[in-house]
Amino acid sequence: xxxxxxxxxxxxxxxxxxxxxxxxxxxxxxxxxxxxxxxxxxxxxxxxxxxxxxxxxxxxxxxxxxxxxxxxxxxxxxxxxxxxxxxxxxxxxxxxxxxxxxxxxxxxxxxxxxxxxxxxxxxxxxxxxxxxxxxxxxxxxxxxxxxxxxxxxxxxxxxxxxxxxxxxxxxx
Amino acid sequence: xxxxxxxxxxxxxxxxxxxxxxxxxxxxxxxxxxxxxxxxxxxxxxxxxxxxxxxxxxxxxxxxxxxxxxxxxxxxxxxxxxxxxxxxxxxxxxxxxxxxxxxxxxxxxxxxxxxxxxxxxxxxxxxxxxxxxxxxxxxxxxxxxxxxxxxxxxxxxxxxxxxxxxxxxxxxxxxxxxxxxxxxxxxxxxxxxxxxxxxxxxxxxxxxxxxxxxxxxxxxxxxxxxxxxxxxxxxxxxxxxxxxxxxxxxxxxxxxxxxxxxxxxxxxxxxxxxxxxx
Numbered sequence: 001x002x003x004x005x006x007x008x009x010x011x012x013x014x015x016x017x018x019x020x021x022x023x024x025x026x027x028x029x030x031x032x033x034x035x036x037x038x039x040x041x042x043x044x045x046x047x048x049x050x051x052x053x054x055x056x057x058x059x060x061x062x063x064x065x066x067x068x069x070x071x072x073x074x075x076x077x078x079x080x081x082x083x084x085x086x087x088x089x090x091x092x093x094x095x096x097x098x099x100x101x102x103x104x105x106x107x108x109x110x111x112x113x114x115x116x117x118x119x120x121x122x123x124x125x126x127x128x129x130x131x132x133x134x135x136x137x138x139x140x141x142x143x144x145x146x147x148x149x150x151x152x153x154x155x156x157x158x159x160x161x162x163x164x165x166x167x168x169x170x171x172x
Numbered sequence: 173x174x175x176x177x178x179x180x181x182x183x184x185x186x187x188x189x190x191x192x193x194x195x196x197x198x199x200x201x202x203x204x205x206x207x208x209x210x211x212x213x214x215x216x217x218x219x220x221x222x223x224x225x226x227x228x229x230x231x232x233x234x235x236x237x238x239x240x241x242x243x244x245x246x247x248x249x250x251x252x253x254x255x256x257x258x259x260x261x262x263x264x265x266x267x268x269x270x271x272x273x274x275x276x277x278x279x280x281x282x283x284x285x286x287x288x289x290x291x292x293x294x295x296x297x298x299x300x301x302x303x304x305x306x307x308x309x310x311x312x313x314x315x316x317x318x319x320x321x322x323x324x325x326x327x328x329x330x331x332x333x334x335x336x337x338x339x340x341x342x343x344x345x346x347x348x349x350x351x352x353x354x355x356x357x358x359x360x361x362x363x364x365x366x367x368x369x370x371x372x373x374x375x376x377x378x379x380x381x382x383x384x385x386x387x388x389x390x391x392x393x394x395x396x397x398x399x400x401x402x403x404x405x406x407x408x409x410x411x412x413x414x415x416x417x418x419x420x421x422x423x424x425x426x427x428x429x430x431x432x433x434x435x436x437x438x439x440x441x442x443x444x445x446x447x448x449x450x
Contacts (some may be wrong), residue, residue: 020207035279060231060270070268071231073218076308076341099308099340099400117211117399118308118343119432120218121231141281143270157210159401167207167401168340 004153008051009093014112017158019165023114024153028132029053029096033075035144037083039136046135046146049090053114056080056097058143060121067131069149073121074098077113085109100159100168107164115159115167127154173248176438176446177259177300181236182267184302184436185228188219189450191371192347192408192433199345199398199405208403215398215431226267230432233269234304236260238288239365245296246442252298253288260286272307289361296442301368302435309342309430315360318422324383327352327424328390334426335391335407340400343430347371348391348410351425353417360425366411367429375412384410398431408433 005013007027017023030047032040032054045052059072077097080087084101088109095101095111098118106113116124133148160166188196196219200212222229238256242249263269264284273282314334318326331350351362374381387410397403408431417423439447 022206022210058231058270060228060233060268062268071222071228073231075232076311078341098343115399115401117214117218118340119230119232119306119430120214122221122225122227122229123214123218124231125227126221140279141271141274143272143281155210155214157207157401 007053009053010051011093011110014093014110014162017112017161019158019161019167021158023156023158025053025114025156026152026154027150029055029149029151031055031057031059031147031149033058033144034079035140036136036146037080037087039140041083041086045090047148049092052092053094053096054087054092055149056095059147061142067134069125069128069131069147071121072124072128073119074116077101096156100166103160103164103166103169106160106162110162112158112162113160114156116154116156124154127151173251173440173444173446174255174259174262176448177255178263178266180300180302180436180438180448181259181263181304182226183448183450184304184434185233185267185269186226187223187450188229188432189435192431193219195371195408196345196431199408203398203403203405205403207401208398208405211398211401228267228269229434230306230430231270232306232308233272234306234434235272235310236269236284236286237303237305237364238286239291239301239303239368240288241291241293241299243295243297243442244292246298246440248440248444249298256286256288260284298440300438302438303364303367304434306343306430306432309346309428312338312342312428313360314426315356316424317356318424320420320422322422326422328387330424331387331426332390332394335396336394338428339396342428343432344396344400345398345405345408345431347408347429347433348387349427349429350410350412352412352423353415354423355418355421356423358415359423360427362413362415363425363427366413367427367433368435369411371409380412380414384412387412
């Protein structure tokens with residue numbers, strides 16, 4: 001059964017989700033990868049982190065009159081494990097990425113890890129309605145900047161739920 | 173000629189080659205869990221969109237790697253390096269590609285700088301293989317200097333251990349390139365070059381062909397599956413290449429490639445005719 005959710009996410013919504021469930025996510029999400037995470041930890045997030053969803057992605061961007069996201073699949077989330085507790089402690093409730101992360105943190109902070117298919121960037125771009133804003137573009141460059149994206153029905157799968165159940169550990 | 177190199181880069185990043193698509197379609201049929209189907213369905217949809225709209229299938233358009241077999245009598249040989257640089261710069265703007273080259277000391281984004289491997293050959297033909305290599309899979313690369321006593325059993329252990337360790341990180345179903353022999357640097361280069369062989373094709377030496385098949389079967393029995401979320405298809409293929417070794421050494425290079433196995437080939441004849449294929 002597919003669930004429809006809109007950001008920001010509440011703890012109540014999060015607790016209903018179970019690993020393996022399909023979720024169609026709408027609303028505003030924020031991209032962040034290695035350098036953006038370092039900067040968020042050091043200087044604070046340039047957005048309100050409470051209930052926010054962070055997308056581990058470095059998009060291909062075309063600039064016409066406005067920025068247009070051409071292709072935007074997820075990057076490997078495990079690189080951001082190091083920052084995960086601090087990010088979730090700020091109130092972030094959802095992470096979108098690929099490959100999975102440490103499940104304990106999601107249980108501890110009552111948050112959810114959503115997986116999108118790595119490499120399917122052209123498909124992910126179809127769920128992105130527009131670029132709302134971009135932070136730190138000049139300093140970090142296109143892949144590492146924080147892109148504020150308005151998404152509609154982004155098809156995701158719950159990879160790790162708020163109870164620490166993980167699709168990634170079952171088969172190891 | 174710059175235009176031709178740009179078109180070959182465009183072909184590589186927007187169109188997943190037929191051998192890879194066929195193998196992914198077979199994987200879709202074979203898998204029977206909703207999660208594996210979810211991922212493979214997304215993969216096949218993304219491939220279709222990329223080709224139809226001529227946009228990069230994966231946002232990580234990779235470190236664009238060129239293997240050049242340069243015929244020494246080709247009159248354009250002296251221009252090739254500059255042409256690759258300018259074509260890549262233009263491709264970054266026009267396709268567009270993600271600017272993927274970062275200064276190690278300052279973290280400043282430098283656009284896209286190519287990695288070029290040169291090999292001089294006889295004749296007047298230049299053949300260029302283009303391999304845009306994503307970061308997620310590249311991070312799983314491994315080099316091991318095994319002892320000759322460990323031999324092929326050691327190679328198998330190393331590969332299985334690495335594939336397990338990497339799980340979903342390299343975007344499975346993966347393709348594995350394995351280089352055995354030579355030296356540390358050559359083993360890894362061989363491994364990467366092995367990825368250029370068509371999927372499903374077995375090594376012409378029957379012993380290596382059997383080793384490829386054994387490895388493929390063992391990797392797929394791990395259950396890591398598409399995107400590391402479980403399933404029967406962890407690898408689409410395994411390619412092994414060997415060269416002679418030093419008596420004391422048994423170097424093994426392992427290179428992972430993601431399912432978005434982007435590749436394109438380009439040939440420039442002595443008279444300047446250009447042919448592009450995948």
